[in-house]
Structure formats: structure tokens, C-alpha cells
Amino acid sequence: MPNTACVLRTAFLLMLCCLPATVAAQLSTRLERGNGPEPSTLDAHRCQEVACGNVLRDLYEGLVTEDARGRLVPGIAERWSVSADGRRWTFVLRDGLRWSNGEPLDAAQVVASFRRAFSPTTAAPFGELFDALHNARKVQAGELPSAALGVTANDARTLEFALDRSAPLPALLTLPIAFPVYLPAVARHGAEHTRPGNLVSNGAYRLTSWTPQANLVVERNPRFHGATGVAIERVRFHVTEDAAAELQRFAAGDLHLTEVVPPQPLASLRARFGDQLRISPYIGAFWLGMNLTREPLEGQPGLREALSLAVDRDILTRHVTGLGETPAFGIVPPGIAGYTPAMTIWSTSTQAQREARARALYRAAGYSVDKPLVIELRYNTSTPHRRLALAVAAMWRKVLGVQVRLRNEEWKVFVGNRKQRVITQVFRGGWIADLPDARNFLAAFGSDGPLNWTGFDDAGFRERLAKADAAASEAARNAWLHAAEVRLLQANAVVPLYFYSSKHLVSPRVRGFEANALDRHASRWLRLQDAPR
Template structure:
């Protein structure tokens, strides 16, 4: 009886705290403020590390950027590229030169015109090694893009040129069938040279300096609370933007943001608590959307691992150990008993539903079982010198704050203890710390995930090339690098797909990562919120959204 009373009190205090977070922010329950202007509140589950288009590499950052900025192209609801800042374009017969014709009424949020020079500057800035963009490789499709990034070419040799204020010419290294989709991706968004260079380290943290060119402009940046945007009066298609204000909330605790959704204080959340999800899906309160994304653990194979835990680093350098760890995980149990949101156990790295360039689904092979293969896992661990886990060093799993990540880590911890006799500790840190430690290879095993930047298997495979900014495992294999390089330059679609399959074969032979499941995007949305685009690339796009009266 006392336990129940305290539980009721705790829930009441939690709801009161949530209410205080949203006090004074307008009435989300009816979707409008006292002036009748529509406002929506969207939870992005963590404060972005950055909302600088050239530096961002997280989903939460992209959620904001894709509504604040606009690239040469946009994505429609079928994920196909449509005109954005560029109203039309020409492609040369060899597929190497794209000439974009910019609309002359495109403007920045401060009223200045958007020009081709802004795109040229942004792309070269992201490629500049001094910028240290983790997504610089996404611009290696440009002629001499990689060479410039690696100090082997000059800036003026990069294949992007503003022919005049409204004509941008992009020259590619090789024909790239998804290039128009890439130009809708945040790294390809324009930024203003005068704005960035005046405040290079802080321009993307303040409303007065965060000058953007999309439907919404930043009006408030409340650290650890929300990033608030209002409709930009200078956006070229302003008259068709129906939502006046978007408040991006950064609640990380699933129970808290789900409670806020239930009370009407949030209009959209994703990843509701696992225990609630099956019933939410059944009732229609939540909906599962297609999502090209994978959940996995990085194994730190970089030289830095030795300084974290030399014994663990030595053990994990043996591929038999890595395979044993992977085989000892029951992925079906995790998806059915832990996450419970329709996720699919991952038996490859490229998620099901991802295209190859030959018009087919890429995934055609299962590299390991959906359930644990305990006998084989024990056999491999014994061959590596650790029979029954004897003498095996203690491991640590790093993950960022969210109940779901903790639940998965605890499940893996239990499986490795029970199936292999290995002891594992868990380390929970806030998202920004988690990202920094992954990027700097300051971990042993790290929770990670990857969402497609475009619908092609390459978006998953090229992150593991040597030195890639998103290669958190520090994996390096010359054969793998060569296969990816060959695939990017191969004009024959069937041959290209074959090379990518060979690359995945190599990746999952070496196992610098442990795939766990393919995501689904489970979203709870205010039923009055219409035409919000829930992209299979992980974006929430509100360009066409409106609140039903």
C-alpha cells in the first residue's frame, strides 16, 4: 500500500515537472495561441550537438535543420527529389555535370537573396579539412572533393562553381544516380559566408546569427529545453507554410515525453516507451513508418582502445572474440521482449528495404541467425583462449541516456554473462558526451545507429572506409576501401551492386560492429496535425503540414 502511494506521488510530481517545462509556451492542446496562430511542439529526444548544416551528423540535428534550411532540392512524400532553391536543372549526357538554375525569389531569413555563391561556399567549407566536418565524405562525389579534403588539391579545383548569382555548376568524379537526392541532404544546404565567418564557433547557437533560408527561422534557443522556430516571412513559398511556430523539445526520458504527449503538451513524439508501444500501435495512437536505419554496437578497434582498457582491447582485436559476442546475442528476443515496436532482427548491416542501384532490394543474405548460436559462440571464445569466459577481461558498453538504450544494454549484458561467462558493465552518458566519446574513440563498446542519407546501400557501407568521420569503430581494411572506391566509380549497375555485396561480405567477416536490429519509426502524432512528412530517412518535415481546425 505504501509503495503504491509513493508511486502515485512520483507520477504526480513528474507530471507537474513536465507541465512546468511547457508553461508559457502557448496552448498546444488546441494548436493555437491567443492570436489564433498555429503552434506545434515536437520532441526530438536530445539537444543537438550542433545545428550547423556543415557540421551536423545526428538525427536530432537534422530534424531541426531540414525545417530551417532548404537545399537545391527537397524530398516529396515518396522521398523523390523535387525543386527546392533550384527551380530546374540540366544534366549532361555523361551524367557528370549538373547545372542548377536557382529561383530568384529565394531569400535568407534576414531578407538577403540566396545565391549560387552561398552553395559554393557551403560545400567547399564542409570539404575544407580545417572545418573537420564528419560528413565531408558526402561531398567526395564532387570532382576533386576528396583530394581537396586530404590536402591533394586546391579549393579552386573542387567541382562546384557559381557561374553567376543564380547558376550553380557541379561537376562529379563519377556518374552518381542519387546525386539529386543528396542535394536535399543537410550537408549540401547553403550557408552564408559573412554570417559564418563573423562568428565561426557560435553562429548556429543564437537567433540573431542563425540565418537560414528555409520555411522556419530560429527565434529562441533554450539549452536543455527547446529550440523554437517561427515561420520565416522571407521564405520564397511563405504563403503556403501553414504552421506558424514549431517548438523542438529535447526531452530524453521516454516516460516523460510520452506523458507530455498524453496530456496534449506535445504534438509529435517518436520511440514511445517499449512497454506501451504494442497497445499504442493496436489502438492507432501510434503508427509505424518505414525507416531505413540500423541499431548496432561499435567495437573500438582504433589504437586509442588500448588507453581505455588494454586487456579488453587485446581480446577484442581477435575476430573470433568479436564473432562470439555477436553470435551470443538473441536478436529476436531483444525485438520481441525488449523493444517491442516491430523492429526486425538484423542479420546483415544494410537494412531490409534499402535499394541497390539496379532497381532491386539490396539485402539478399543473412550473415548470422536471428537467435543466438550459443554452441558456436562458446567454441570461438574457447579457440581464442577464453574457455567458458575464463580469464576474459571485463567489458563496458557505452550508451546515451534513454530507457530503451539501457534496456537493450542490460539484455546484451545478461546474454553475454549467461551464454559466454563474460562480465559487462554499463555506462550511461548524455547524448553530447556520448557523441564526443564515440567520435574520439574513447570507449570499448558503444551504442550506435545509422539512418540512410539517401535510398542506396552505399549510404550504409561507405561510413566504414578508413578515416571516415562516422567510422566510430576505427575500422580500417584496404580491401574494403578499394571495393567501396570501385563501386563508386562503376557505371554498370549490376557490377556496382556486386561490388557493394563484396564490401558487406568483408565488413561482416571482420565484424568491427555488432548489428542488433533494423529500426521502425514509431510515431505518436496529434490527430489534428496533417501532412507532416515522416521520412524514411529519419526526418520530420513540416513544409506542407497544417493543423486541422
Template sequence: MYKNKITQALLLSAGMAVATTSFSTLAADVPAGVKLADKQELVRGNGTEVESLDPQKVSGVPESNVIRDLLEGLVNQDSNGKLVGGVAESWETEDNKTWTFNLRKDAKWSNGDPVVAEDFVYTWRRLADPKTGSPYASYLEMTTMQNASDIILGKKDPETLGVEAVDAHTLKVTLDKAVPYFVSMTVHTSLKPVNPKVVEEFGDKWTSPENYVGNGAYKLDNWVVNERIVLARNEAYWDNDSSVLNKVTYLPIENQVAEMNRFLAGEVDVTYEMPNEHFKRLVKQHPDYVKVTPYLCSYYYEFNTSKAPFDDENVRKALSYAVDRDVIAKFIVGKGETPAYNFTPLATNGIEVEMPDYSELSQKERVAKAKALLDKAGYGSDNPLKFNLLYNTSENHKKVAVAIASMWKKELGVTAVLENQEWKSYLDSKRQGNFDVSRAGWCGDYNEASTFLAIMRDGHSQNYPKYDSQAYDAYLDQALTAKSDADRATAYKGAEAQLAADMPIMPIYHYVNARLVNPKLGGYPEKNPEDNIFSKDLYIIAD
């Protein structure tokens, strides 16, 4: 997911029979002796104005942050990233291909309607339907849900999707291939349910505050575009008595310094990010405020391989080799990020990577290879290369872009013209292929290597570089049909090597999650590598 595990299920190997799985649902767990503040209201920085609050029409982290409070899927996660029950009380499978979810009978929509299995059937068919135009339609393909690929291509009717309401509280899902981590995939935003009656009645306007009906712990109270989104407690939520916060406000602050200042002034409880240049000072002066946690995210640049000169791998490799990742990671961002020479973060479950040859070279040697490759492609002092570099509005993204453009200019004589667009326009440009080189960030939708590698598959809805490699796709097919974790890891290793050889994307660094957090905020998860924060698990501690 754009900056949006093998958890319990990945303890099971492919093909193994799985017993009924049931987890107690996590609620706000206030330690004994902690006194709660009288005012239970949270204000969060959220990076930018959301594209939408429709779970089937978004692809970014800011959107998922809000939707996670408004809508509840089959399962949730606890503070360590482990699965806990959501709408589903339990689930079972015998072959990792056919899954049955048993839904709780007390789950309700905010208008009082019961949440039933047919709501998930409607939602997932809607996700696959080409008429919806979901940027995350390919997620269903990643699950291998029966007929998903043909439905997305318009070859089959959405009603043929491998999901069925056996009865009001029993959901059956049929996959084409055994996916032992399927349950962890259902945490994702795109699979969260919508209320069919409301969507059918109001169409695209169903997400307006006056129309929005959710089944999460909070409901949409107010939405002032480019100013704030306000959520209020959902009294109809099945576990409402366990929630503590009464109000949650999301602020679309794109400037990290402005966000920092509002935090220090007591106007914000949790920031979306931190300004890179102030990080060391904040750690020194306000150590209790700074939270740096693991994060399954990669920062990279995408090359539009469908247009010249980026259809030439020599150009792509030259630009990649000329970037000094150590400088970017240590000095431009500098919060604990690590230089990246592969796409998938090394902390991801199921990944073993052999670093590409160029990662072992000195930066001087990489630059020499870059110059030779660019010359081979026909570019040099007599024919200088010039192109646009797209990034979304953010001072941190701008600093990285300026640094990399400077490296390209100094080492290769290449001119990158910086092109800044606000979030919605940026996403639209990428989806339409209106870019030369673009900044990108991808955060794992679940803790398994396929969440990263699958988006570079030919035809994937998030494959904005338009990368097309039969060899690469074959490695992903091998991973899906692997008989063991070791075989799956070998296939992923081959896929990463193919990416490095073809260079449709340029990995730059692997994230950490660094933000400012009010010390009075209890329940903040510091060990969830996907950074899935549920407001229902948070609380404000009294002074």
C-alpha cells in the same frame, strides 16, 4: 546519419544522358473541406539537446530535424520521399558527372539577402575544409566531388573543390565518377547552405538566435538550452504564402515515458519515439495516436578495432553470435523491428544480400560457436573478458544494453559495464575513439546502399570502429564504377559479406519509425522512408 534514394535520378542508369529535370515544389496541401485551426502551432519531441544548429558541424537526427526547417538546400522531398525543388528550380546532366543546378531568383535569406550560387560554393568548401572539422566531411567524398578527398586530407586548397558559381543563379558541380543519384544526395543536412557574411562576421556564434540567418521556411526565434528551441515563420521565405504553421517548438525530451505523458496531456503533438514497454498498450488504447512507418535505419554495436581485445575478430564474432536478435527485436523493442544480420536495411534501393551463415543457425548453435571463438581468443573462466559498453542517454537504449549484457554474461561469462553519456559527450567519445563497444544507429542519408556501406570505408569520418579492409574498400570502388545496377548490387553484396566476415560492427535490428502523433496534425508523411519531415508541409486541423 545518426538517429539521422535513388529517387527520380535512379531511374537513370549510369552513363545515360539526362534531360533537364524540373519538379514543382511541394507546399502544405490542405485537402478541400478541411477546416484549419485558428492556432497554427506545433510542438515536437526531439529526443535530446542538439549538438549545434550549424549544418556543417552536426551528424545527428535531432539536429537535422531542426535544421530542415531553418535551412533549405537545392532540393527537398515530398511526403513519399520523392524529390521536389528547393532553392533549385531545375537541374540537368549529360553524363551523371557534371551537374548544373538552376537556382530560383526569388530565394532569400531571412535578413533579405538573395540566395545565390556562391553561397553553396562557400558552404561546400567549408564542409571540406579540415579547419572546419566537420564530422560529415566524408560525405563529399561519397559524392565523388572533384578534389574532395585531397582537400579533406589537407593536400589541396578548398578552392579547388568541384563546385562553381557560373553566375548568381547557376551552380555547376563536377564529380570524378558518374553518380546517377547525386541529386538525391543534396537533400542532406551537411550540404544545406549557410550565409557567408554571417558566418564570417560571427564565427561560431553565428548560430545564436540573435545572429542566425537561414533561408528555410522558419527562422530561429528562441533557444533555451536543454529546454526548447522555438521557430517562427520566415516572412522572407520564397514560398512563405504556402506555409500554414506559424510556430514550431522542439523539446529535448530524452525519457520516452515522460515524452509519452506530455503527449497524452496535450503538451506535445509529435513524439520523437515511444517507450517500448508501453507500445502494445498504446496501440490498443489509442490506435489513432500511434504511427508506425518504414524507416531506413539500422541499430548496431560498434567494436573499437584499434584496441585489444577488439582487434581480434574472434572476440568480435563471439560477442555478435551470442546475441539473440529475435529476443531483442520482438520483446525488448517490439514495435515491428526486424532482426538484423547485415548492415543495410533490406528495403534500401540497390541492395541484394546473402545472409551470413550464422544467421541460419539456431541460437543454441550460435552460442556454441561463440564459446569456441572466445576460447580461441584466450578468454574463459580463467581469464574472463570485461569491457565498457557505451550508449547515449535513453531508456530504450538502456533496455537494449541491459538485455545484451545479460546475454553475454549468461552465455559467455563476459562482463559488460554499462557506460551512459549524454548526447554531446557520447558523440565526442566516439569521435576520439574513447570507447570499447558502443551503441550506434545509422539512418540513410539517401535511399541507396552506399549511404550505409560507405561509412565503414577506411578513413571515413564516421568510421568510429576504425575498420580497415582493402577487400571491403575494393567492393565499394567496384560499386562506384559499376556499369549497371546489377553489377552495383553484386558489389554491395560482396561488401556486406566482408562486413559479416570481419565483424567490425554487430548488426542488431532494423528500425521502424514508431511515434505518437496528434490526429489533428495534417500533412504528416507516412511514406517517406527517410523520415524527412518539413514543418512547412504540416497544418493543424480544427476540432
């Protein structure tokens, strides 16, 4: 029998040759990207996950952006400077900036967009990352008007930011919360301003279609200041919650780039895909969060520690994830310059020693074979997350006798439940770095904001964060951040599991894909080689 794949490929190539030139050109210049779950929003100020961030970095550009290697480069600001004390930053916009609808973009609009981002009605989840910005917390809490925010426009092209302490402002300005949003569309359409036809952007691409639970399509924005350097005409972001199905779509030629790679033996993946498999270090931590505001984990640090001790991280990273991840015994991953990550006091114990202590703590908390803990472990729909949840549940059952009910939810439902802290008990958590800074992994636990999914509330932890913020040197700052991480680990608010590696399948046709520590790959830096004919 003839090889079916070869027959289909030949037929496709013949069809491509016979298509009108304009259609063939569209096919050859459209990038097909896997993107994980359905984006929860395309409102840049409300985005809090990778799926929306990937799309928003194509649609928008902030004052500062990143190149293909993750290095900070000018965005809509052509240059910037900072005062000697690190508390006043000045940014000068490029001349002639335009929105995708052709209207001018100036400094006053950027300021208005920041005020909208920090408005209590916007409830931007990443607002707390800007707590160094003058009056940001009070504006977001509704205690001061938006005009009190420490961002001002000196003229049509110059902005100033006032900080209450030194902070890595340029890196923070690469986050979606700092993207300028076209406010007339927000006023006209409300929440619908993110829909095709309504969304006005300022980045390398503009939104042309959005089919829920299927895909989003963006096309090159001719009014983008760097449009001549954008090689790919169109990008289609595919919803790919099932990592195994995403892999098969890549193997069939339907995708040029995957968002993830499903757990499989590394040797077999290498044998099958060779150099198309890209694995590299990634500043991210995966952990299970515990709801400290509800039974059965509220007020039970010993029980929480028992659950953490009972997990064999070596087995998880060797046999369940297996693609370069490393066991985690802390919150902050390695690889952040100048910072020494903290670890649990039992990180150097053998697994047998950990399990013995886990059983003792479990009994001390009042549980036994006759009276087992019954608990829910909640995660968003995903093949890797399901495999991990099953493995952890099996370990808890084997070591302690815990009865685990697994609950998987579509991403938006999961995010809402996790944020509300009402029905969650144990849940899939973790953090991907927004910038290479230890504080980025710890800040959410220091307030009762929308990112503190565990409800952790500890004055000692907040005091250590405050001392880090007031530190006179980088070394002192990192020492206080380390002390804060130790405090968090001692409370057993989360179960650290592993530190991430980035893993993608990348077609040989894709050029310009560069590994970087934050695993961000804006489409503007990529290009497609012509398909074989």
C-alpha cells in the same frame, strides 16, 4: 470525485477562450514537437545526427528538398539537368531568393558555402558521402585549395557540379552539409553564428530562441520563397531524451508529435492511442560497434564473433524493442531498390547452435569462467538504449560469462568519445539512411574519417567499394557493394541487432504527416487543426 483530467481540460479551454485573440492564435498555430536529445549543433555543415537534422530542415533549404512523402522536389533550385555520362549536373536557382534577413541569395554564395563545408577547418562529418564530387576528398584533406572543389557558378542563378563518377547527386543535396550557410554571420560570430539573433537561414523558418536542454523555437520565415504555403506559424522542438517521459507529455497534451515511442507491448499502445500511433518501415540499422584499435577487441575477430553470436535478436525485437523492428544479421537493411542485403554465415542457424559456437570461440580467445572478459558497453542517455544495453549485457553474461560495465553518457559527450576511439570498447552505433542507397551504409567503413567509429581498416573492403564506384551498370555496382558488405561482416567489426521501424505518436490535430522511408517530416508540410472550443 470529478475526473481531474476533465476539470483541467475544461479550465484550459475556458482560459483559451478568454485570452486575447493574438495570444490564442499563437497557441493554436504553434506545433510542439519532441526531438530526442539536445542537438549537438545548428551548424548545418557539422550536423551528423537526427536531432539537429530535424531542426535544420526547418531552418534551411538546399538546392533539392523532399516533400512530405519523401519524394525529391525542387528546393532553392527550380530545375536541374545532368549530362549523358552522369558526371556534370547543372542547377538553376529560383529568381528572387532571399536570406531570412532580407539579403539576396545567389549562386556565388551557394558555391562559397560548399567550399566552407569542405574546408579542413570545418571538418564536416558527412563530407565523405560526397567523395564522387571532383576534388572533394583532397580539399577536405587540405591537399588542394577550396577553389578546386567541383562546384562553380556560371552566373548569379546557375551552378555546375563536376563529379568523378556517377552518383545520386540530387538526393545528396538534401543533406544539411549541402545547405547554404550565411557566411557573413560565420565571419562575424564564429561558432556563435548558430545562436538566436545571429543565425541567418534561408528555409521555411528562422530561429527565435534556444534554451539548452529544454527546447528550440522557430517561427515562419516571411522571406522564404514558399512562405505562403507554410501553415504553422511557430514550432517548438523539445529536448526529449527520456522516451517514456516524452510519451507522458504527449498523453497530457503537451506535445503534438513525438520523436520516438518507448518500448512497450504493441497491443497496449494500440489500445491506448489507436490511430495516433504511427509505425512504418524505415531504412535504418541498429548495431553495436567495436573499437578495433584498442584492447580487448583489437586483433580478436573470433572474440568479436562470439559476442555477436551470443545475442538473441528474436528476443530483443519481440520483448525489448517490440514495435515492428526486425532481427538484423547484416549492415544494410532491406527495402533499397536493386540491392540484396548480405547476412552473416550463421544467420540461418538456431540460437542454440549460435551460442555453442560463441562459447567455443570465447574459449579459443583465452577467456573462461575463471578468466572472464571484462568490457564496457557505452550508450547515449535514452530509455530504449538503456533497455537494450541491459538486455545485451545479460545475454553476454548468461551465454559466455562476460562481465559488462554499462556506461551511459549525454549525447554530445557520447558522440565525442565514439569519434575519438580512445576510451570506447563496445558502443551504441547504427545508421539511418541519408539516401536510399546501400553505399550510404558502407562508405564510413572505407576510410579513416570521423564516421568510422570502429576504426575498421581493410584493403579488401576498400577495393570492393572502389569497384562498385567504377561499375558500368547499377547491377554490377550493387554486386560489388554486396561483396563489400560480406567482407565487413566477416571481420565482425559490428554486432548487427535490428532494422528500424519508424514510430511516432501524432496528435489528431496534426495534418499532413506522411510515412516515408527516411522518416523526415519537415514542419512546412504539416498543419494544425483548430483546437476544440
